[in-house]
Amino acid sequence: MNEQNAVIDRFLSDHLDDYIQETMRLCAQPSVSASGQGVRQCSQLVAEMLSRRGLEVQSFETPGHPIIVARAGGASPRRLLFYNHYDVQPAEPLELWTSPPFEPEIRDGKVYARGVADDKGEFVARLAALDAVRAAHGGELPCGVTFVVEGEEEVSSPHIAPFVLEHLDLLAADGSLWEGGGVDPDDRPGQVLGFRGIIACELFVETMSRDAHSGGAHILPSAAWRLLRALAGLKDENERILIPGFYDRVLPPSQADLDLIAQQPDFEDHYRKTFGIRQFVSNRSGQELLTSVFEPTCNIQGITTGWQGPGTKTIVPAQASAKLDFRLVPDQNPEEILELLRAHLDAQGFDDVRIKAHGMMWPFKASEDDPLVRLTHSTAEEVYGMAPKPPVPLGGGSSPAYAFSGPLGNIPVVHAGVGYPHANGHAPDENIRIADFLNGARHIARLLNGFADL
Amino acid sequence: MNEQNAVIDRFLSDHLDDYIQETMRLCAQPSVSASGQGVRQCSQLVAEMLSRRGLEVQSFETPGHPIIVARAGGASPRRLLFYNHYDVQPAEPLELWTSPPFEPEIRDGKVYARGVADDKGEFVARLAALDAVRAAHGGELPCGVTFVVEGEEEVSSPHIAPFVLEHLDLLAADGSLWEGGGVDPDDRPGQVLGFRGIIACELFVETMSRDAHSGGAHILPSAAWRLLRALAGLKDENERILIPGFYDRVLPPSQADLDLIAQQPDFEDHYRKTFGIRQFVSNRSGQELLTSVFEPTCNIQGITTGWQGPGTKTIVPAQASAKLDFRLVPDQNPEEILELLRAHLDAQGFDDVRIKAHGMMWPFKASEDDPLVRLTHSTAEEVYGMAPKPPVPLGGGSSPAYAFSGPLGNIPVVHAGVGYPHANGHAPDENIRIADFLNGARHIARLLNGFADL
Numbered sequence: 001m002n003e004q005n006a007v008i009d010r011f012l013s014d015h016l017d018d019y020i021q022e023t024m025r026l027c028a029q030p031s032v033s034a035s036g037q038g039v040r041q042c043s044q045l046v047a048e049m050l051s052r053r054g055l056e057v058q059s060f061e062t063p064g065h066p067i068i069v070a071r072a073g074g075a076s077p078r079r080l081l082f083y084n085h086y087d088v089q090p091a092e093p094l095e096l097w098t099s100p101p102f103e104p105e106i107r108d109g110k111v112y113a114r115g116v117a118d119d120k121g122e123f124v125a126r127l128a129a130l131d132a133v134r135a136a137h138g139g140e141l142p143c144g145v146t147f148v149v150e151g152e153e154e155v156s157s158p159h160i161a162p163f164v165l166e167h168l169d170l171l172a173a174d175g176s177l178w179e180g181g182g183v184d185p186d187d188r189p190g191q192v193l194g195f196r197g198i199i200a201c202e203l204f205v206e207t208m209s210r211d212a213h214s215g216g217a218h219i220l221p222s223a224a225w226r227l228l229r230a231l232a233g234l235k236d237e238n239e240r241i242l243i244p245g246f247y248d249r250v251l252p253p254s255q256a257d258l259d260l261i262a263q264q265p266d267f268e269d270h271y272r273k274t275f276g277i278r279q280f281v282s283n284r285s286g287q288e289l290l291t292s293v294f295e296p297t298c299n300i301q302g303i304t305t306g307w308q309g310p311g312t313k314t315i316v317p318a319q320a321s322a323k324l325d326f327r328l329v330p331d332q333n334p335e336e337i338l339e340l341l342r343a344h345l346d347a348q349g350f351d352d353v354r355i356k357a358h359g360m361m362w363p364f365k366a367s368e369d370d371p372l373v374r375l376t377h378s379t380a381e382e383v384y385g386m387a388p389k390p391p392v393p394l395g396g397g398s399s400p401a402y403a404f405s406g407p408l409g410n411i412p413v414v415h416a417g418v419g420y421p422h423a424n425g426h427a428p429d430e431n432i433r434i435a436d437f438l439n440g441a442r443h444i445a446r447l448l449n450g451f452a453d454l
Numbered sequence: 455m456n457e458q459n460a461v462i463d464r465f466l467s468d469h470l471d472d473y474i475q476e477t478m479r480l481c482a483q484p485s486v487s488a489s490g491q492g493v494r495q496c497s498q499l500v501a502e503m504l505s506r507r508g509l510e511v512q513s514f515e516t517p518g519h520p521i522i523v524a525r526a527g528g529a530s531p532r533r534l535l536f537y538n539h540y541d542v543q544p545a546e547p548l549e550l551w552t553s554p555p556f557e558p559e560i561r562d563g564k565v566y567a568r569g570v571a572d573d574k575g576e577f578v579a580r581l582a583a584l585d586a587v588r589a590a591h592g593g594e595l596p597c598g599v600t601f602v603v604e605g606e607e608e609v610s611s612p613h614i615a616p617f618v619l620e621h622l623d624l625l626a627a628d629g630s631l632w633e634g635g636g637v638d639p640d641d642r643p644g645q646v647l648g649f650r651g652i653i654a655c656e657l658f659v660e661t662m663s664r665d666a667h668s669g670g671a672h673i674l675p676s677a678a679w680r681l682l683r684a685l686a687g688l689k690d691e692n693e694r695i696l697i698p699g700f701y702d703r704v705l706p707p708s709q710a711d712l713d714l715i716a717q718q719p720d721f722e723d724h725y726r727k728t729f730g731i732r733q734f735v736s737n738r739s740g741q742e743l744l745t746s747v748f749e750p751t752c753n754i755q756g757i758t759t760g761w762q763g764p765g766t767k768t769i770v771p772a773q774a775s776a777k778l779d780f781r782l783v784p785d786q787n788p789e790e791i792l793e794l795l796r797a798h799l800d801a802q803g804f805d806d807v808r809i810k811a812h813g814m815m816w817p818f819k820a821s822e823d824d825p826l827v828r829l830t831h832s833t834a835e836e837v838y839g840m841a842p843k844p845p846v847p848l849g850g851g852s853s854p855a856y857a858f859s860g861p862l863g864n865i866p867v868v869h870a871g872v873g874y875p876h877a878n879g880h881a882p883d884e885n886i887r888i889a890d891f892l893n894g895a896r897h898i899a900r901l902l903n904g905f906a907d908l
Contacts, residue, residue: 033765034761034763034764034765034766034767035763035764035765089767089768090761090763090767092761092763096664154767154768155765155766156766156768196669198768200766200768202766207731208729208730208731209729209730210550210729210730210881210882211880211881212729212880212881213850213851213879213880213881214751214753214755214779214781215650215781215849215850215851215852216725216850217735217751217752217753217779217781217850218693218735218746218747218749218751218781218850219725219734219735219738219743219746220725220729220731220734220735221731221733221734221735222735222753222754224754224755224756224757225689225754228682228685228686228754228757229686229691231682232682232683232686235679237683239672271670271673271674275662275663275664275666275674275772276662276663276664277661277662277674277675278675279675280673280674280675281671281672281673281674281675281676284673289673292672292673293672295672297668297671297672298671299668299671299676299770300676300678300679300682300759300760300771301668301678301760301761301766301767301768301769301771302678302759302760302761302762302767302769302771303678303682303757303758303759303760303762303774304757304758304762305754305756305757306754306755306756306757306777307544307546307755307756307777308756308758308762309488309489309544309546310488310489311487311488311489311609311812312488312609312610312654312656312755312777312779312812312813313488313543313544313608313755313756313777313880314543314608314610314652314654314755314779314851314852314880315755315756315880315881316753317754317755317756318729320757323760323761323766323767325668325671325766325768327668327669327671327672358765358766359766395669396667396669396670396671396672397667397669397768398669398768424664425667426665426666426667426767426768426769427664427665427666427667427769428664
């Protein structure tokens with residue numbers, strides 16, 4: 001280990017408790033972008049945390065929640081962009097949390113809170129890395145840094161893409177560290193080279209002006225049945241999406257992708273245990289669980305119709321709605337798919353089914369040969385004391401990284417962070433391990449350190 | 455009009471305001487059987503109202519809500535049984551009410567409140583009729599009366615049938631006046647000779663032990679999709695229910711039924727306006743809207759799964775449930791149909807879909823030639839000043855009358871009451887017209903008066 005890394009590691013070990021406290025303060029501030037709960041207060045807290053470190057902070061209003069941009073110069077003209085988000089998923093169902101989601105608690109070396117893994121703990125780990133690198137460089141940074149911290153990632157980042165296009169000069173950078181790093185079930189770090197796109201949308205049906213007594217169900221049109229039939233026409237029993245043209249731009253995995261996938265650890269048992277799964281989709285197993293990420297999906301996030309209270313209510317529902325998300329693979333285009341969905345519903349006679357788009361992201365995929373990808377790989381090996389796993393060619397989730405990489409000159413996008421497989425992201429008892437926080441901060445500090453000389 | 459009827463009518467006119475006030479007091483007491491809200495307090499209020507009139511009142515506990523039985527003797531040994539219920543449907547959606555559902559309000563000659571039409575106003579109209587007949591008979595009743603007032607009609611009366619079987623002596627009667635009478639869109643009174651049966655049940659699916667991130671939708675089994683597929687297998691596009699054996703006991707309408715239906719007024723425009731209907735089920739219209747009541751239904755009361763808050767939540771739901779009701783026609787047997795539903799789901803590979811039965815009722819149908827049916831018809835003609843409409847052979851709703859008529863010796867069951875087509879039963883702004891309340895009480899008093907001599 002070189003001298004700078006020794007200083008960095010000592011600094012982080014000495015101040016670990018402070019950073020965990022800072023993480024817990026940030027998590028104690030709710031910031032549910034779907035409902036708006038606490039979001040603005042959280043954006044101010046984030047701005048203060050960055051400003052306190054001497055970065056020049058700007059808060060940009062959007063039609064939704066504010067985007068925070070914070071910049072600092074460094075010894076090298078090269079600049080690394082950090083993307084994070086300060087918003088979190090809704091905490092429901094509350095009864096499944098061991099401790100309240102917005103009252104962070106440490107148990108067994110883990111911090112429990114909504115958002116601690118996705119993505120507040122990671123954000124604080126980066127601030128810690130920044131502080132540590134400065135300590136190793138006599139207070140200076142080796143390269144410039146730009147933080148972009150948005151408040152709408154959990155609602156599909158509807159305003160980040162136009163924001164980037166409108167602020168290309170402000171956001172100019174030579175590489176980017178994205179959110180979402182960490183270790184696998186064997187505690188091995190790794191890279192994800194790309195992510196699927198997404199359309200988050202909602203379908204609405206209204207068949208009557210009010211609910212009616214179900215004694216008239218032989219004649220009164222049911223919104224529940226109509227929605228159900230519209231949904232049933234979207235996907236067949238074999239998970240094949242029935243929208244004409246949906247698969248036209250789908251690229252199958254390349255041989256390089258398949259080679260990388262073949263080197264991935266098996267997570268079948270992990271998923272079976274974590275989610276109590278008896279049978280995967282289409283009875284998939286083994287390698288197919290990994291390769292099927294190259295297949296786009298049509299997921300139902302939720303359905304709302306009729307009586308949902310206790311017991312029974314003899315009504316024919318007049319209204320029904322379903323929240324959907326489609327995960328898209330390279331080179332599908334979400335704007336085009338949304339038009340195909342509309343055309344399909346119309347063609348099936350469902351022109352009364354209204355579609356509201358909540359947000360969309362494009363799929364994207366980077367090269368495993370990029371120097372920043374390689375730096376991330378080699379520094380991970382030093383920090384974690386083992387060879388990182390082979391890069392994952394495509395992650396199942398979606399990332400607004402697509403909106404930065406292309407417009408900023410096809411800059412590389414890498415991941416390093418604090419996650420682990422039992423973090424329960426988007427679910428009750430979300431948590432991080434404190435040991436992962438420390439390693440994540442050490443790794444990020446090394447990226448900052450090495451980035452100037454790439 | 456004979457002298458007794460003149461006394462009755464004068465009494466009811468003189469005391470109309472008092473009875474409307476009594477109705478409003480009863481409606482101000484919530485009694486939502488589905489949630490339990492206020493139900494016990496309402497049962498006590500009903501017991502007091504009956505006791506105050508000198509009836510011998512008993513309150514019977516059930517596994518659900520209490521059943522009130524009140525009896526009084528009369529000059530004749532013949533006895534008329536009145537069935538009512540003191541429970542009401544949930545009041546939601548509250549924002550669609552003009553005035554709060556449990557704060558009764560008089561507007562434009564109508565009383566607005568949850569339950570005022572179904573069935574509290576009708577119950578008070580019967581008490582008024584009882585008082586009026588006594589006034590015309592020097593304080594005596596011409597025949598015995600038995601009130602049965604239950605608290606679970608709106609949750610399919612799960613305990614009334616066994617209760618009747620266990621209390622045949624207490625409930626012995628020569629005829630029965632059921633709930634649910636009133637006038638049609640032309641203000642004409644009428645009879646309904648039978649009702650459909652019902653199974654109210656709920657389907658539950660659990661595919662995982664917790665919700666998961668929808669980035670895994672290509673492999674993680676969705677409870678929403680699984681429920682949707684199970685439901686889609688219950689009914690085809692033409693409303694034909696796909697459960698094998700479901701139609702085996704279905705009796706088609708007789709020629710007498712069709713003759714009665716042919717004499718019914720057309721309600722197509724009324725329904726189109728009231729419910730803003732563009733297209734009826736299976737594009738039915740005209741006479742078919744009436745005859746199709748002889749077809750059983752499979753209705754979705756509500757579906758609950760996944761995220762139902764504002765915006766979007768990128769999850770694969772682990773749990774999903776649907777509340778259903780099947781309306782059954784003579785001679786379908788709900789216990790048998792429930793078994794067929796289970797067998798069908800199993801045969802379709804949905805043995806993991808759990809069924810919970812919330813309640814069931816049998817279909818039944820009386821003869822139009824019965825003397826009590828004829829008395830109801832002739833007294834209605836005098837009260838309303840017009841020929842009643844021809845009896846409806848089968849109502850679309852369900853009635854626990856099935857549980858009384860057979861066990862008590864196939865006693866006739868008739869209807870007389872305070873309803874009208876814009877009463878909004880089970881819906882926001884439920885109401886009765888005060889004029890209908892008066893006519894209903896006059897009609898019921900004449901039935902009491904004439905029943906001794908049938």
